[in-house]
Every structure is written in C-alpha cells, then in structure tokens.
Amino acid sequence: MMANEHPDSSGSGKKRIDEPxxxxxxxxxxxxxxxxxxxxxxxxxxCLYASIVWGIVYVILYPAWPMVEKATEGTLGWxxxxxxxxxxxxxxxxxxxxxxxxxEIPTERLADNPAVMQQAIAGGxxxxxxxxxxxxxxxxxxxxxxxxxxxxxxxxxxxxxxxxIEYTIAHGIRQQGHDETRSSxxxxxxxxxxxxxxxxxVDHVMSLSGxxxxxxxxxxxxxxxxxxxxxxxxxxxxxxxxxxxADAIWLYGDSAAKIERQILAPRMGVMPNWQGRLDPxxxxxxxxxxxxxxxxxxxxEVAADPAVETDEQR
Amino acid sequence: xxSVDWTxxxxxxxxxxxxxxxxxxxxxxxGPFRRFKWLVMVLTLAVYYVTPWLRWDRGPxxxxxxxxxxxxxxxxxxxGIEIWPHxxxxxxxxxxMAGIGLxxxxxxxxxxxxxxxxxxxxxxxxxxHVDRFIDGDxxxxxxLDAAPWSAKKISKRxxxxxxxxVISFWTGGAWIMYFADAPTLTVDFWTGQAAFVAYTxxxxxxxTTFVLGGFMREQVCIYMCPWPRIQTAMLxxxxxxxxxxxxxxxxxxxxxxxxxxxxxxxxxIDCNQCxxxxxxxxxxxxxxxxxxxxxxxxxxxxxKVMADIGRPRGLIDYATLEDCExxxxxxxxxxxxxxxxxxxxxxYTLIWCSIGLAMLFALGVRSHTxxxxxxxxxxxxxxxxxxxxxxxxxxxxxxxxxxxREMAIDIEGLPGAVMWTDTIRREDAAARQVVTAGADQTxxxxxxxxxxxxxxQGDFTFKVTSRDEQGESDSVETRFATPEGSQ
Numbered sequence: 001m002m003a004n005e006h007p008d009s010s011g012s013g014k015k016r017i018d019e020p021x022x023x024x025x026x027x028x029x030x031x032x033x034x035x036x037x038x039x040x041x042x043x044x045x046x047c048l049y050a051s052i053v054w055g056i057v058y059v060i061l062y063p064a065w066p067m068v069e070k071a072t073e074g075t076l077g078w079x080x081x082x083x084x085x086x087x088x089x090x091x092x093x094x095x096x097x098x099x100x101x102x103x104e105i106p107t108e109r110l111a112d113n114p115a116v117m118q119q120a121i122a123g124g125x126x127x128x129x130x131x132x133x134x135x136x137x138x139x140x141x142x143x144x145x146x147x148x149x150x151x152x153x154x155x156x157x158x159x160x161x162x163x164x165i166e167y168t169i170a171h172g173i174r175q176q177g178h179d180e181t182r183s184s185x186x187x188x189x190x191x192x193x194x195x196x197x198x199x200x201x202v203d204h205v206m207s208l209s210g211x212x213x214x215x216x217x218x219x220x221x222x223x224x225x226x227x228x229x230x231x232x233x234x235x236x237x238x239x240x241x242x243x244x245x246a247d248a249i250w251l252y253g254d255s256a257a258k259i260e261r262q263i264l265a266p267r268m269g270v271m272p273n274w275q276g277r278l279d280p281x282x283x284x285x286x287x288x289x290x291x292x293x294x295x296x297x298x299x300x301e302v303a304a305d306p307a308v309e310t311d312e313q314r
Numbered sequence: 315x316x317s318v319d320w321t322x323x324x325x326x327x328x329x330x331x332x333x334x335x336x337x338x339x340x341x342x343x344x345g346p347f348r349r350f351k352w353l354v355m356v357l358t359l360a361v362y363y364v365t366p367w368l369r370w371d372r373g374p375x376x377x378x379x380x381x382x383x384x385x386x387x388x389x390x391x392x393x394g395i396e397i398w399p400h401x402x403x404x405x406x407x408x409x410x411m412a413g414i415g416l417x418x419x420x421x422x423x424x425x426x427x428x429x430x431x432x433x434x435x436x437x438x439x440x441x442x443h444v445d446r447f448i449d450g451d452x453x454x455x456x457x458l459d460a461a462p463w464s465a466k467k468i469s470k471r472x473x474x475x476x477x478x479x480v481i482s483f484w485t486g487g488a489w490i491m492y493f494a495d496a497p498t499l500t501v502d503f504w505t506g507q508a509a510f511v512a513y514t515x516x517x518x519x520x521x522t523t524f525v526l527g528g529f530m531r532e533q534v535c536i537y538m539c540p541w542p543r544i545q546t547a548m549l550x551x552x553x554x555x556x557x558x559x560x561x562x563x564x565x566x567x568x569x570x571x572x573x574x575x576x577x578x579x580x581x582x583i584d585c586n587q588c589x590x591x592x593x594x595x596x597x598x599x600x601x602x603x604x605x606x607x608x609x610x611x612x613x614x615x616x617x618k619v620m621a622d623i624g625r626p627r628g629l630i631d632y633a634t635l636e637d638c639e640x641x642x643x644x645x646x647x648x649x650x651x652x653x654x655x656x657x658x659x660x661x662y663t664l665i666w667c668s669i670g671l672a673m674l675f676a677l678g679v680r681s682h683t684x685x686x687x688x689x690x691x692x693x694x695x696x697x698x699x700x701x702x703x704x705x706x707x708x709x710x711x712x713x714x715x716x717x718x719r720e721m722a723i724d725i726e727g728l729p730g731a732v733m734w735t736d737t738i739r740r741e742d743a744a745a746r747q748v749v750t751a752g753a754d755q756t757x758x759x760x761x762x763x764x765x766x767x768x769x770x771q772g773d774f775t776f777k778v779t780s781r782d783e784q785g786e787s788d789s790v791e792t793r794f795a796t797p798e799g800s801q
Contacts (some may be wrong), residue, residue: 022600039333041537043530114737139692152706155699210701247699248767292736294696294706294762 099281107284108163108299117288124289127282131274140293147252147269154295155249158182159238161299166287172273181273184241186266189225193263197221202260208234208246211254335533337459338595340442341452341587345614354430355439363484366491370394375753376716383493389754395677396754398714407673411666418662420548422654423632424555428542429609434534435593437485437527441478442593448474452590478528479520486519532594535607542604551635554653556608558588558599558630561642566599569623581629587619588612588630598630682714683721683786685778694795701767703796709759711778713751720781721757722748728765728774728794736760748781763794771796 015024015037024037058064062074098119110117129138135148142150149157158168168182175181193201197217204218205226223232230236234245243251251269252262274283290296368380370393377384382391390397390405397404419426428435448470449455461467490512491499502508503516526534535542549555563582572579582599589597591612596605598612616630633641634653641647690706698704713719725731725745732743736759743764751757761776777789 037330039330041533042332042334043533044537045332137692139690141693141696150693150696152693153696153698153704244699248697248701249699292760294704295698 102281102284107166107287108161110162110284110288111291111299117292120285120288121292123282124285124287124292127278127286128289131278132286135271140290144250144253147267149251149269150249151290152293152295153249154297155244155247156295156297157238157241157243157251160291160295160297162287162291162296163299165290165296166283168271169283169286169290170273170275173271174268175270175273178273182241184229185268186229188265190264193221193225198260198263201263202256205234205245205259205263206254206256209248209254336595338532338593339445339452339455339459340593340595340611341590341615342446343587343591343611343614343618345611345617347610347614351430351439351609351611355436358431358433358436359440363488366488366496372396373716375718377495379495381492382495385493396714396716398712401680404673404677407669411669411673414662414666414669417548418659418666420545421550421553421662422659423608424549424553425542425545425606425608428535428545428607432541432607434526434539435607435609437481437523438531438593440481441527442531444474444477444481448477475528478524482520482523482527483516485523486516489519490515532605535594536605542607546604550658552653552656552658554632554634554650555602556598556606556610556613556630557602557633557635557638558582559628559633559638559641560599560601561638563599563629581620581625583619583623585619587615591615602635681786681788682784683719683778683780684712684714684788685723685776685790686710686712687776687790687792689792689795695797697797698764702764703767703769703794704762704764705794707761707763707776707792709761709776709778711749711751711757711759713753713755713757713780715784716754718750718753720748720750722746722779722781723759723761724777724779725763726775726777726789728763728769728772730769731763731765731774731794733761733763735762765794765796769794769796771798 017024018034018036021036026035026037028035059072060074061076062078063071064074065072098116101116102120105113105116110120128136128140132140136142136151137148140151142148144150154160156164158164158173171178171180171182173182174184189198200215200218201221202218203212204214204222206212207214207218226234229240229242230245231242236242236244236246248254250258252258252267274286278286365381366379369378370380370391371378372391376396377391379391380393382389384391388399395404416427445455449458458467458470487503490503490508494512499508499512503512530538561580563580565579566582566584567579569583572583588599589595589612591614592598593609593611594605594607596603598606610632612630613628613632617627620627620629628647632650633647637648637653686709688708688710690708694705696704696706709723711721711723713721723733723746725733732745733747734740734743735747735749737749738747740762743762747761749757749759772794773791774794775789775791777787779785779787
C-alpha cells in the first residue's frame with residue numbers, strides 16, 4: 001500500500017474540490033481512493049480525553065492490571081468476593097428476625113404460623129439440597145433398591161409429625177455412641193428358619209399386604225417370631241421402629257426373594273445425627289420441609305414416642 | 315511510505331483533524347410552520363409533564379395513578395389497562411407500532427419526527443427560546459458570543475444557564491414520576507426519603523438535558539443520532555421533504571441585480587433568511603442533507619421574503635423530488651397532500667392499523683383468570699401405604715382483577731381422584747377445592763392429587779373458575795403418573 005500525493009495537490013497551492021460534496025481533498029490517495037477534508041467535531045476529541053481520564057482513575061481505584069499472582073488491587077479495596085460477602089451478610093441480617101421467630105415457636109406449633117412455616121420450608125429445602133440429597137435423592141423419594149427411605153410418602157418408621165421428624169434428624173438412626181439416637185434391630189434368622197418353613201413365612205408376610213394367600217405354617221411361625229415387634233397383623237410399632245408389613249411400602253423391596261433375604265440377614269439403615277453438625281434452626285427448617293413433602297402427620301399432644309416431649313411436658 | 319509528510323503537507327496550512335463546533339444562533343421567525351411547531355411543543359411538553367399527575371380510580375387494591383410503570387410490583391398501568399409481565403407483548407406491540415408509525419411518517423412527510431416531535435428537537439427549541447429571551451435575537455447573540463467576558467456577559471450567561479438547569483431539573487424530575495406515585499414521590503424527594511436511584515436518575519437526566527439541549531443541540535442530530543441515517547434509507551423520490559427549488563431560484567442575486575437583469579436571475583435574492591432561521595445552521599439551498607431535520611422554518615422565512623418582494627410563495631417548500639423534477643420541466647405543481655396517498659404509505663397505514671386493532675381485540679377478550687401447572691417430576695409419583703398413588707403439582711392461579719377473588723379448582727378426567735393442598739388438610743381432600751387469590755396477585759398452590767390404586771397413567775385437567783359474577787375459567791391439561799406407567 002502506497003500513500004501517494006495526488007499530483008494536483010502539491011505545489012500549485014490550490015485545493016481541489018470534490019464536485020458532488022463540495023468538500024476539499026486532503027491530498028492523500030490510496031489506490032485511487034482519496035481522502036476528503038471533513039474534520040471531526042472538537043468535542044469528539046474531548047470525549048476521547050475524558051474516557052482516557054476515566055480509564056486512569058478507574059485503574060487507580062479498582063483492580064485492573066493482571067499480574068503474576070493476582071491483579072493490582074486498587075485503592076478502594078473493592079473485590080467481587082468482598083461484594084458478595086457484603087451482600088450475604090446483609091441477607092443474613094435480614095433473616096435474623098426470622099431466625100429469632102423460628103427459635104421462639106415450638107416445632108410442633110410451626111404449622112399454626114403459615115408465614116414462618118412457608119419460610120422454614122424454603123430454608124429447609126435449601127438445606128436439604130446440601131445435606132440430605134446424597135441418600136434421600138433431590139426429590140426426597142429415597143431409593144427402594146438401596147434402602148434409603150422415601151420421605152414424601154405417608155409411611156413413617158419413626159413418626160411423621162414435625163416433632164418426631166425433628167428428633168430423627170437431630171439424633172440420627174442407629175448412631176453408635178449416641179444415646180438418644182433412634183435404634184432398632186431385627187435379629188437375623190439364617191439358620192433358624194429355613195427351607196419350606198421360610199417360604200411359608202414369606203408367603204404369610206406377603207399376604208399381610210394383600211399379596212397372595214396365607215398359610216397356617218407361615219402364620220404360626222409369624223406368631224412365634226415376629227408378632228412382638230411387627231404386631232399380630234403386621235401393623236408395625238413405631239416406638240420400637242418396627243416397620244409396618246401390611247402396607248404397600250417396602251424399604252428393601254417387595255418381591256418374595258427380597259423379603260426372604262431381609263428375614264435371613266436384615267439390612268438396617270443408618271442416618272447421621274445432625275445435632276452439632278447443623279444449628280437447631282436449620283434442623284427445624286429441615287423438619288418443616290420434610291413434613292411439607294406431602295406425608296406429614298399432625299402432631300398429637302401425647303406422643304406415641306416417649307422420646308418426643310411436648311412443650312407442655314417440658 | 316516515504317512520500318507523505320504528515321506533519322507538513324504541501325498545502326499552505328495543515329488540514330485540521332478537528333474543528334470547533336460553531337454555535338447556531340437561529341433567528342426568530344413567525345409563520346404557519348413555526349406556529350405548528352409551537353403547538354407540537356406545547357402538546358408534547360404538556361403530555362410529558364402532566365401525565366404522571368392524572369388520577370384513575372382502580373379501587374382499594376391498586377394504585378390510582380393513570381399512567382404508572384411499577385417496576386417493583388412488575389405492573390404497567392395505563393388508564394383502564396393493566397399489563398402484567400407475561401403480557402409484555404402488548405408493550406412489544408406498541409413499540410412495533412411506534413416503529414411502523416415512524417416508517418409511515420418518514421415515507422409520507424420525511425423527517426417530520428425530527429423536525430417537530432423528537433425530544434431533542436423540542437427541548438433544543440425550548441432552550442433556544444430561553445437564549446432569545448435572555449440574550450436577544452440572532453444578531454445580539456452573535457455579538458455577545460464574540461464579545462470578551464465582561465460582568466454583563468457573565469451575569470447573562472449565569473442567568474441563562476440557571477434557567478437551563480431549572481428546565482433540565484424539571485425534565486429529570488418529571489421522568490421519575492412515571493415510576494412511582496407522583497404526589498408521594500414528590501414529598502419523599504424533597505424530604506430526602508426517596509430511593510437513591512430516584513436521585514441518580516434525576517441527576518443523570520438533568521445533566522443530559524442540560525448538555526444535549528443547551529449545548530450539543532444540532533450536534534446530536536448530525537453526529538450522534540442513528541435515526542437520520544436510517545431515515546435516509548427510507549426516504550425516496552416520492553417522499554415529502556423540505557427542498558429548495560433551484561430551477562426557480564437560480565441564479566441567485568440581490569434584488570438590485572435581479573431588477574437590473576431579470577433574464578439572468580431567479581427568484582432567490584440571496585437574503586440568507588433561510589440560513590438565519592435554521593436551528594441546525596445549514597443552508598437548505600445546497601440540497602437535501604443529513605443536517606436538515608425538516609422543521610420547515612426556512613419555508614416560513616422564505617415565504618415571508620417572497621411575499622415582501624411580490625413573488626409567489628414556495629421557493630423553499632415541502633415537495634417530493636419527483637414533483638420537483640416535473641415542476642422544473644414546466645408541469646403544474648401538484649398539491650402536497652397528493653404525495654401522501656401512494657401504495658407505500660397506504661400499506662404502512664394498513665399494517666399499523668391492523669396491529670393496533672389486533673392488540674385492542676386481544677385486550678378486550680383477555681381473561682383475568684389463569685392457571686398454570688407444573689407437575690413434580692422428581693419423584694413423578696408417590697406410592698402411598700394403602701397402595702393409592704399421589705402426584706404433586708404446583709399450581710399458579712393468576713387473579714388479574716384488583717380485588718381478592720375466590721377461585722374453585724376442579725380435577726376433571728381422573729375418576730376417583732381427590733386433592734388437598736398445602737393449606738387444606740388431607741382429611742378435607744375433595745375433587746373440588748376453593749382458594750382465595752389475593753387482589754392482583756398470582757396465588758401459588760401446592761396441590762396433592764391422590765388416585766386409588768390401579769389408576770392408569772394418563773392426562774387429566776385442572777380447571778379454575780372464579781366464583782364471582784364473571785365466572786371466568788381457565789383449564790390446563792397435565793399428566794398423572796403411576797408406578798404402572800413407569801414400568
């Protein structure tokens with residue numbers, strides 16, 4: 001690319017005029033394209049200078065130049081993380097009154113206060129996603145195959161009112177070395193009930209929930225070994241944590257093979273005690289959330305579980 | 315690259331890369347177009363300043379401001395119309411109408427928007443009148459501009475700029491009134507209790523009005539605004555523009571010369587009145603150009619001169635380029651209104667009207683009750699201990715009336731199914747539930763639908779009916795999932 005001066009523009013001292021626009025030529029030509037003399041308005045230049053000044057001020061005030069370790073810091077000390085932390089603490093402050101309110105209201109009375117309950121459910125949902133979904137699933141439906149209980153149905157091993165749920169979350173299930181933990185154990189019947197007797201018992205257990213027909217042998221074995229905990233009709237017993245065998249819900253599977261396996265070598269799930277790991281407010285909110293999933297039960301003053309105190313008794 | 319000496323070109327004196335903008339001191343003129351401009355200015359300013367103060371009774375649950383953009387509440391009120399965020403297509407439709415309206419105006423009467431109604435034009439015009447009021451007419455202002463800084467000049471400038479500032483502040487202040495209850499906001503503003511963003515907005519708009527209207531003026535139109543560039547693409551030889559009829563005016567020359575030698579001179583007596591009155595400081599006789607906002611003040615000025623020297627009006631006039639050519643060739647001038655009726659303008663008008671009518675129709679028949687359903691997908695269904703199956707749904711009931719309304723929710727097409735909600739106990743489960751949706755609110759209901767064991771997976775309908783004299787209803791189909799269906 002060569003910039004040539006047009007022959008007419010040099011020497012003669014007379015500017016050529018571009019006919020259609022009536023504008024003077026500057027005198028530069030590039031491959032036949034010539035430049036017209038149309039100066040920019042002066043304020044345009046001022047805008048450029050103003051943006052340069054603004055840029056310098058910005059570089060001084062805010063993080064700007066990337067260095068080896070990190071960017072230059074800026075005299076204002078602003079960081080995006082700092083701004084986030086500020087926003088978060090502001091949000092925490094806004095929630096402080098809600099937390100105070102939550103602490104005042106006894107868990108079992110939460111439902112009487114719809115506004116607090118709504119907020120507790122929302123907070124519980126957030127905490128659930130962090131702490132509980134690993135086992136119970138993001139929809140709280142658990143897993144029948146893996147033996148993680150479904151929290152959204154109406155079948156509760158340990159009680160489904162707000163207070164009972166809170167207790168279970170706080171103290172966990174079968175936590176060794178934790179006295180208040182929910183605990184139950186079913187003995188393994190391998191070597192005790194075998195062969196045809198086992199098949200008969202399985203048939204009888206399945207008949208309790210309306211699957212197939214019972215038989216006298218199975219019923220007799222059930223009476224001897226199972227009634228104490230699971231009840232004469234398989235209705236279970238919550239204080240002991242004995243599952244209901246007469247409903248449609250099976251934690252470890254509803255097929256004959258799976259029931260047989262559960263008799264011979266019972267699987268028994270565990271859950272951490274969250275007291276100490278989570279603050280009481282969060283546990284309360286989690287209880288509210290689990291209760292809200294659709295299977296929550298009403299709180300009855302005289303609780304079925306002696307471990308559950310009502311606030312009147314306290 | 316050797317032959318060019320950038321610092322010292324061969325020309326006497328270097329080319330300037332930048333030039334100082336010349337102040338335009340337009341002269342006062344009176345005439346039909348100027349009076350029309352006054353009218354438009356008064357109307358547009360009145361609409362802008364007065365609108366937020368108009369009241370409109372909407373009952374106890376909604377604001378009584380006739381035009382209100384409630385950003386926090388996400389509602390747009392315009393007299394009897396209330397727009398929700400999901401109906402934003404009405405606003406989009408209005409914007410499309412505004413766009414097509416501009417196309418229509420441009421193809422019919424050229425840059426009439428620029429000349430009369432554009433805020434930049436209206437406020438510039440307003441502040442130019444302030445100039446005239448404080449500093450006098452064109453000649454006095456040119457003299458004052460050139461004069462050295464004296465006490466008199468300083469005091470005049472201070473007074474003028476103060477008036478600019480007051481107008482600018484009022485302009486910014488009126489803007490925020492559209493976004494909150496005007497009387498309350500006014501009190502809050504002056505007692506220091508308004509939101510920070512209100513003060514910032516007023517400050518920014520005061521500054522832009524002050525700078526753009528007081529100082530930048532025609533520079534905004536010539537250098538900053540995209541609209542003139544777009545408009546040049548929309549104008550054609552059939553569009554009305556303000557144009558100088560050179561075949562009639564040339565050769566121009568003073569009245570004396572023309573009287574001596576009438577053969578060689580046209581009607582233009584080179585009095586420069588058209589240049590003197592131009593608010594953008596251009597010479598219309600150079601032909602159509604980007605600086606011309608077609609305010610037609612030069613027509614007023616020229617007509618006056620033509621009347622004085624006893625020649626027919628319209629040396630500078632609204633005319634189409636096509637008509638100009640015909641006229642130059644000796645045909646009779648066509649009345650300007652004939653230029654308005656042509657297929658292009660009629661097509662734009664039809665499109666514009668049909669969008670407007672379609673929106674009016676949509677507005678007239680829209681329901682104020684709506685339901686939307688979002689079924690829980692995780693888990694899709696819940697087996698209950700008695701073998702029945704439960705599905706959970708989040709229902710959103712939209713009550714667009716500004717009063718609380720009872721709404722009945724029905725399950726249709728799912729035999730034996732009943733529902734309860736987060737506020738209705740399971741013991742009260744039924745196929746119909748009644749909830750109350752707050753005035754002008756979306757009421758969220760968590761619905762648990764339970765169907766007996768053996769129910770087949772399939773679709774069913776939630777129907778919502780308002781329990782008032784309107785009896786509006788809306789329904790939505792959704793899915794009921796069962797364990798059978800998933801296997």
